[in-house]
Amino acid sequence: MSFYAHTDRRFKGMELRVGLFAVVSLLGGAALLAYVVNRSDFFSPTSAIYFYVKSGEGIKEGMPVKLSGFSIGSVKKQDLTDMSAVEKAHSAGLKGLAVKVTLDIKTRYMDWIPNDSKAFLRKENVIGDQIIEIIPGASPVIMKAKEHIIFAKEKTLNDYFADITEEVKKVQEQAGETIDYVNDPKGEIKKALDNFHKFTVGLVETREKITHAFVTMDSTLGTVNEQVLDLSLKANKAVEDLNMALATTNTSLPRTFGKIDESLEAINRLVEEMQKLVTVMGRDLPEMAAAGMDVTQDAGAVMDSLKNTWPISRNIKPAQGAPMEMESHEPR
Amino acid sequence: MINFNQVTTESFGPLSMEVEAGALVKVVAGTRETAAAFVRTLAGLASPLSGQTLLFGEDLYSITEEEYIRLMARVGVAQGAGGMISNLSAAENVALPAMYHGRMTLAQLETFTAEAMAALGISLEEGEKMMQGSTLSLKPWQGKILRMIRAYSTDPDLVILEDITSGMTQEMQDNALQWALRLHRERHGRATMFVCHDESALKSFPARAIHLAAEAPPEKEED
Amino acid sequence: MEKINFFDDRLPGRRLMTYLRFLMFIPGHLHAFGRKPGRQVLMRQIYFTTVEQLRRITAVAAVTGMVVITQISQALGYDPALIGKALLWLAVRELGPLITAILVMSSSGAAITSELASMKINREFDALRTMGIDPMEYLVLPRMISAIASVLLLNVYFQAAAILGGGALASLWSGISFQQHVLSVFSALTVFDMSLSMAKSLVFGMAVAAVACSHGALVGQSITDIPRAIIGAQMRALFIFFLSDGLISYMAL
Numbered sequence: 001m002s003f004y005a006h007t008d009r010r011f012k013g014m015e016l017r018v019g020l021f022a023v024v025s026l027l028g029g030a031a032l033l034a035y036v037v038n039r040s041d042f043f044s045p046t047s048a049i050y051f052y053v054k055s056g057e058g059i060k061e062g063m064p065v066k067l068s069g070f071s072i073g074s075v076k077k078q079d080l081t082d083m084s085a086v087e088k089a090h091s092a093g094l095k096g097l098a099v100k101v102t103l104d105i106k107t108r109y110m111d112w113i114p115n116d117s118k119a120f121l122r123k124e125n126v127i128g129d130q131i132i133e134i135i136p137g138a139s140p141v142i143m144k145a146k147e148h149i150i151f152a153k154e155k156t157l158n159d160y161f162a163d164i165t166e167e168v169k170k171v172q173e174q175a176g177e178t179i180d181y182v183n184d185p186k187g188e189i190k191k192a193l194d195n196f197h198k199f200t201v202g203l204v205e206t207r208e209k210i211t212h213a214f215v216t217m218d219s220t221l222g223t224v225n226e227q228v229l230d231l232s233l234k235a236n237k238a239v240e241d242l243n244m245a246l247a248t249t250n251t252s253l254p255r256t257f258g259k260i261d262e263s264l265e266a267i268n269r270l271v272e273e274m275q276k277l278v279t280v281m282g283r284d285l286p287e288m289a290a291a292g293m294d295v296t297q298d299a300g301a302v303m304d305s306l307k308n309t310w311p312i313s314r315n316i317k318p319a320q321g322a323p324m325e326m327e328s329h330e331p332r
Numbered sequence: 333m334i335n336f337n338q339v340t341t342e343s344f345g346p347l348s349m350e351v352e353a354g355a356l357v358k359v360v361a362g363t364r365e366t367a368a369a370f371v372r373t374l375a376g377l378a379s380p381l382s383g384q385t386l387l388f389g390e391d392l393y394s395i396t397e398e399e400y401i402r403l404m405a406r407v408g409v410a411q412g413a414g415g416m417i418s419n420l421s422a423a424e425n426v427a428l429p430a431m432y433h434g435r436m437t438l439a440q441l442e443t444f445t446a447e448a449m450a451a452l453g454i455s456l457e458e459g460e461k462m463m464q465g466s467t468l469s470l471k472p473w474q475g476k477i478l479r480m481i482r483a484y485s486t487d488p489d490l491v492i493l494e495d496i497t498s499g500m501t502q503e504m505q506d507n508a509l510q511w512a513l514r515l516h517r518e519r520h521g522r523a524t525m526f527v528c529h530d531e532s533a534l535k536s537f538p539a540r541a542i543h544l545a546a547e548a549p550p551e552k553e554e555d
Numbered sequence: 556m557e558k559i560n561f562f563d564d565r566l567p568g569r570r571l572m573t574y575l576r577f578l579m580f581i582p583g584h585l586h587a588f589g590r591k592p593g594r595q596v597l598m599r600q601i602y603f604t605t606v607e608q609l610r611r612i613t614a615v616a617a618v619t620g621m622v623v624i625t626q627i628s629q630a631l632g633y634d635p636a637l638i639g640k641a642l643l644w645l646a647v648r649e650l651g652p653l654i655t656a657i658l659v660m661s662s663s664g665a666a667i668t669s670e671l672a673s674m675k676i677n678r679e680f681d682a683l684r685t686m687g688i689d690p691m692e693y694l695v696l697p698r699m700i701s702a703i704a705s706v707l708l709l710n711v712y713f714q715a716a717a718i719l720g721g722g723a724l725a726s727l728w729s730g731i732s733f734q735q736h737v738l739s740v741f742s743a744l745t746v747f748d749m750s751l752s753m754a755k756s757l758v759f760g761m762a763v764a765a766v767a768c769s770h771g772a773l774v775g776q777s778i779t780d781i782p783r784a785i786i787g788a789q790m791r792a793l794f795i796f797f798l799s800d801g802l803i804s805y806m807a808l
Contacts, residue, residue, distance in 0.1 A: 002442060002460075003423055003426075003441075003442055003445045003446070003459065003460055003463040003464075004423045004424075004427055004438055004441065004442060004445075004463070005464075011599065011602075014598060014599065014602050015598055017602065017606055018598055018601050018602050018605075018606060021605060021606050021609070021708070022601075022704075022708065025708040025711045025712060026708075028711060028715065029711045032741075032744070032749070033746070033749060035741070036741075036744050036745060036746055036749060037746055039742070062747075372681075375681075375685045376684075376685075377681045377684070377685070397689070398689075400684070401684065401687055401688070401689045402687070403687075404684060404685055404686065404687040405686075405687025406687070407685070407687070409685045409686075411682070411685075414677065414678060414682065415678075415682045415685075416679075416682065417674075417679050417682065417683070418673070418674065418677065418679060419670065419674075428592055428686065428688070429686040429687065429688065431590075431591055431592050432590055432592045432593075432686070432687075432688055432693075433687060434590070482686075486686075486687075
């Protein structure tokens with residue numbers, strides 16, 4: 001018998017239950033912490049590299065740094081710097097105040113970063129965070145700790161569209177100029193065509209007059225002589241006119257051809273920009289690439305039709321192509 | 333050990349008294365409310381309107397809480413009513429101060445409680461039943477018995493027993509007083525104070541009597 | 556420590572100072588648990604505030620995880636990586652500590668306030684003092700420690716239950732294994748997330764401790780002050796939870 005023995009059922013084994021509860025939760029929390037720390041290489045040594053940028057907007061401390069999609073570090077800190085004190089090789093043309101961004105890279109991944117690598121700021125996913133991506137360079141020399149890395153701001157879709165718009169504008173202007181030049185009533189082409197027309201009419205008239213003169217030769221030699229003299233003078237004038245027209249055409253046509261060359265060059269550049277855009281946008285924007293290609297094809301078709309127009313077609317060499325391979329049994 | 337210098341409260345006063353170490357005193361209050369008020373004032377729970385209350389040489393109402401707590405660890409108070417902790421069982425209430433201050437081990441407490449029950453004429457079964465229940469199920473005299481055991485379990489220098497005999501049978505009253513007297517004599521230097529409203533139960537008790545003022549101080553007349 | 560008297564809470568800042576005083580009482584009085592009765596009270600309080608709340612917390616957490624999965628899937632389509640992240644942001648960083656604190660305050664906090672208030676009014680605090688036992692050390696301190704511990708420990712259970720519950724529902728819908736779902740959540744977990752969650756739990760736990768105990772221990776002298784103390788403690792604790800949640804989240808940005 002005992003006066004002080006506990007009889008409250010709630011408290012039977014209470015210490016055990018409380019102890020078990022506390023131990024399970026503490027152990028569970030500790031195990032999870034150990035797993036997370038181990039996975040995040042919390043205690044791994046790191047090396048610092050840095051770059052300069054005009055504005056630190058979009059860059060945050062702790063932002064992940066990735067190499068080929070693999071996280072290798074984070075943004076350690078950002079500091080305002082006076083670029084006048086920074087050596088020219090690292091300043092990337094920045095002047096005045098700029099931001100020095102220091103990256104913390106896990107030391108064991110430094111071997112994957114050559115010293116000519118570049119760092120980009122980009123968005124990871126549709127609603128993902130922004131990250132710093134390092135694109136390895138080709139140099140055999142590996143970047144060391146506390147060294148400078150080049151920062152290149154990646155072009156966004158807007159930048160590409162702006163470039164394409166500029167090139168298209170140039171092509172439009174040149175095509176417009178070419179068409180205006182050809183259609184100008186006071187232009188050399190028109191004049192040359194008018195001169196040819198006049199020459200043709202003059203020649204017909206002259207031939208009729210020669211015919212009439214030979215028919216009426218018997219009537220009076222004297223008048224024939226005078227008429228022959230008149231005819232020869234007119235023929236001379238016609239030949240001089242023809243020479244002038246030819247000379248004008250010779251000078252005006254090369255200019256036209258030159259403008260067309262410029263237009264073709266512009267279109268070539270446009271095609272290159274389109275290709276870059278297609279490469280960047282990749283498979284995610286096939287429609288845009290297809291549209292771009294359509295524009296290119298249309299522009300090409302326009303230029304093809306221009307090329308086939310006389311008198312341009314006569315002075316442009318056709319493209320040299322390899323002969324089409326044919327099946328041996330196909331009739332030639 | 334206790335010094336009251338012109339202590340005046342709403343219930344009694346002015347009172348001046350001195351209780352020295354080893355004294356056996358009975359304080360006759362006149363009413364239960366006055367007795368309760370006196371115990372609260374003496375225990376440092378109700379500040380008097382005027383006067384000085386010294387316990388073990390310290391002014392109870394001028395010291396810090398820590399010093400007060402340390403002082404009260406030397407005192408055993410058995411209140412006439414209440415005084416129990418509601419979320420503890422009766423046994424836990426009795427064991428609390430002794431275990432808290434490390435004055436007794438559980439085994440020693442078991443022995444002490446058994447002896448107390450025997451001295452008070454309570455059977456072991458009845459005593460065990462009393463101890464295992466909750467404080468709400470205790471009868472008033474049972475509560476007084478348990479508070480008395482609790483007060484003595486810490487081996488205090490001063491014991492204050494409030495209204496210890498009311499509600500008890502005559503036999504139990506006698507047993508309780510005899511037990512208190514025995515414990516007083518066993519511990520040299522211990523002062524024991526009985527506070528009662530009615531002297532009749534303690535008439536033959538060999539204790540010095542202190543009578544509190546019969547009436548409260550006259551109210552000030554309004555102008 | 557000087558006697559704790561009834562404070563005048565009409566003065567701005569006095570209540571906050573009182574909460575801080577209660578919290579500052581903890582470090583200097585941990586020696587009270589060197590005594591067996593003190594440890595016994597602490598053990599009981601932890602049992603009542605944590606172990607007995609476990610079933611409720613687990614059920615609420617599992618449902619919370621399922622609700623998160625459902626809402627995210629409906630809004631943004633089913634994407635395992637996105638769902639794992641969303642579950643982590645919500646269950647670990649935000650909802651875990653907050654809901655745990657609200658549940659603990661509404662149950663254990665209310666019980667602590669009412670218990671201390673009724674003990675104060677019934678003069679049990681005085682009874683302890685006459686036994687040479689500091690009521691702050693014996694009654695209040697264990698309840699404060701248990702409140703802090705319960706929010707901290709139950710938060711761990713809440714997050715685990717939310718992730719497992721949400722993962723179970725997601726695996727039913729998607730056909731992707733439950734294990735893969737759970738691993739995708741854990742793989743997105745960082746030290747920062749865990750630290751933020753624990754920091755919030757600690758602050759909320761201290762708020763529960765200080766508010767519940769102070770409102771109970773400093774109650775007035777009338778029996779009608781008890782319900783007022785309970786309601787006042789609940790409202791103030793909720794305010795402190797949301798305010799400190801916002802502040803901590805902002806500082807963590």
